[in-house]
Amino acid sequence: MADAARSQVTDRPNKRRAGASAGGLAVAESRPQVVDGLLRGARCTACRHALSQADVPWCPACFGPIEPAGFTPAGTVWAATTVRIPVGRWSAPFGLAYVDVDDGPRVLVHVAADPAPHAGDRVSFHDRDGDLVALDVPNHDGEQAGR
Ligand SMILES: [Zn+2]
Numbered sequence: 001m002a003d004a005a006r007s008q009v010t011d012r013p014n015k016r017r018a019g020a021s022a023g024g025l026a027v028a029e030s031r032p033q034v035v036d037g038l039l040r041g042a043r044c045t046a047c048r049h050a051l052s053q054a055d056v057p058w059c060p061a062c063f064g065p066i067e068p069a070g071f072t073p074a075g076t077v078w079a080a081t082t083v084r085i086p087v088g089r090w091s092a093p094f095g096l097a098y099v100d101v102d103d104g105p106r107v108l109v110h111v112a113a114d115p116a117p118h119a120g121d122r123v124s125f126h127d128r129d130g131d132l133v134a135l136d137v138p139n140h141d142g143e144q145a146g147r
Helices: 002-009
Strands: 037-042 066-071 076-081 094-101 106-111 122-128 131-136
Touching: 037 106, 094 122, 106 122
Parallel strands: 106 131
Antiparallel strands: 037 066, 076 094, 076 122, 094 106, 122 131
C-alpha cells in the first residue's frame, strides 16, 4: 500500500496512469492498426519475418533491420475462443481470434462470439476504435453453442 501511495505523488509515468495525458512520457499504442485499407506493420529485410508493429527498432526473430510494410487485412483463423467476462469496453460474451494474415503477421481480431470461428476459416477485418474487428464472419449457425 505504501508503494501505491508513493507512486501517486511522483511525476513518473507508470502502468497505472496514462502517459502523456498525465504529463508523463507518451505511451506507445500496442494495438495493430489498419490505415488506408492496409494493416500497418513491418518486415525484416534479412529473414522476411512479418510484424504487426511498425515502430520496433529491429527484427525480434533475427535482430536484422526492418522496413515498413502494409498487409491486406484478411487471413486465416489460427485459433478462436469466446470470452465470457467483460473486458474494458467489450461486454460478454465476445469472440477473439488469432488470424494469420496472408503473407503477414498473426494478429488478434474481435469476431463473432458464439459460435466462434473455426481454425482455418477465412476472415477479413478492419480497425474500429483502435481494435481489429472482423468484417465477414463464417456462418456456423446450427452448431451447438458453448462447446
Ligand atoms: Zn529477421
